[in-house]
Amino acid sequence: MNTATATKTMTQTWQTLCHRADLVPFSGVAAWVETDEGPAQVALFYLPGKDPELYALDHHDPMAGANVNARGIVGDLKGQPVVASPLYKHHYRLADGQCLENPGLRLRTWAVSFKGAEVWIEA
Secondary structure (H helix, E strand, O other): OOOOOOOOOOOOOEEEEEEHHHOOEOEEEEEEEEEOOEEEEEEEEEOOOOOOOEEEEEOEEOOOOEEOHHHOEEEEEOOEEEEEOOOOOOEEEOOOOEEOOOOOOEOOEEEEEEEOOEEEEEO
16 A cells, blocks of 8 residues: 655745834844744844844744744844843844854744845745
């Protein structure tokens, strides 16, 4: 007897997330994004004049068990842009979501960019 196994494939597509006017320079804002797994909360960080200017990380802080990362403090550690979680102050690199205090923790990240005045995310 032959059996078929269904496998779930990720189909990431670019979608509009918000507008540039919704962003706060050198700070974070929270937004919802649709993914193949369902809706997800994203922490979006805008660093005008930097390269890149936009970063999108998981809004959920795994140490605190709460959606708070967009309210974290944006800074720089050893030349790398980071966000410090507002509850336990763990630092997560904006580029890849890696926790600097705990190598076993990494936040999800998404590709994000400006298209004119709109912010687009690949999810």
